[in-house]
Amino acid sequence: MIGGLIREAYLQPQENRAVFVQQTKRVGPSAGVLKYDLLTALSILGLHGTPTEQTSLMRLCALITARYNWRVEEVSVGHAELARLWAVNERTVKREMKRLMQMGVITCFRPGVRGRVGAYRLNYRRIYELSRPCWQAVGPDFEDRMVHVCGERTVVKVDFQSVTASRPEPTTPDGTWGAVRRRLQSEHPAVFESWFAKLTVAGTSENAITLQAPNGFVSRYIETHFNALLAAAVNAEMPTVDGRPRNITLTS
Numbered sequence: 387m388i389g390g391l392i393r394e395a396y397l398q399p400q401e402n403r404a405v406f407v408q409q410t411k412r413v414g415p416s417a418g419v420l421k422y423d424l425l426t427a428l429s430i431l432g433l434h435g436t437p438t439e440q441t442s443l444m445r446l447c448a449l450i451t452a453r454y455n456w457r458v459e460e461v462s463v464g465h466a467e468l469a470r471l472w473a474v475n476e477r478t479v480k481r482e483m484k485r486l487m488q489m490g491v492i493t494c495f496r497p498g499v500r501g502r503v504g505a506y507r508l509n510y511r512r513i514y515e516l517s518r519p520c521w522q523a524v525g526p527d528f529e530d531r532m533v534h535v536c537g538e539r540t541v542v543k544v545d546f547q548s549v550t551a552s553r554p555e556p557t558t559p560d561g562t563w564g565a566v567r568r569r570l571q572s573e574h575p576a577v578f579e580s581w582f583a584k585l586t587v588a589g590t591s592e593n594a595i596t597l598q599a600p601n602g603f604v605s606r607y608i609e610t611h612f613n614a615l616l617a618a619a620v621n622a623e624m625p626t627v628d629g630r631p632r633n634i635t636l637t638s
Contacts, residue, residue, distance in 0.1 A: 594633040
């Protein structure tokens with residue numbers, strides 16, 4: 387993102403069409419609003435998450451406001467400096483930075499080695515993706531601005547031969563995980579693409595199903611925010627013999 391305008395093409399899970407997401411550096415006349423909205427997105431993501439995620443994202447917000455260089459889109463900081471800022475020890479700093487990178491909200495593009503401090507960059511696309519289910523909690527004005535920033539209203543012609551479109555789940559018999567996926571994709575397409583599509587079946591029994599998530603953050607987020615949607619689809623498509631709700635376990 388250093389050096390100016392970024393044009394990043396990716397497929398949005400809506401109406402099977404490709405759109406361009408255009409991001410600008412957080413400088414200039416509209417920089418204040420963009421920065422505040424980004425910090426708001428991180429804040430509500432934490433507040434709607436687990437206590438651990440709340441703490442991690444609060445610390446990230448403190449790092450951004452205190453040290454982030456918006457002109458070059460990076461923060462260069464050592465573990466000792468972060469430990470002082472966060473009032474923790476360096477071991478906790480290493481653990482927190484690892485967690486934030488696993489979440490995908492920051493990336494390390496220059497590791498700290500041989501006395502050189504590490505350099506990190508915010509991953510706007512991931513922050514917007516993770517926080518999207520929470521935008522409505524802030525209000526319609528915020529949600530409208532975020533949709534605009536993400537470029538979802540800008541549709542351009544693209545070469546569909548070079549872009550893989552999002553396709554519906556193949557038809558599968560009732561009583562299988564495939565049927566659950568089809569229902570979730572049909573009823574909650576955006577949530578499906580961002581969260582449920584990442585799940586795979588780790589095991590099933592007469593009254594239970596174990597689902598595998600790619601990492602602990604995805605597993606916890608689904609349990610916190612989308613457990614009811616998942617349970618409704620599972621019980622509708624994979625009913626138990628005695629009619630009781632199927633026990634759902636998420637692992638990572």
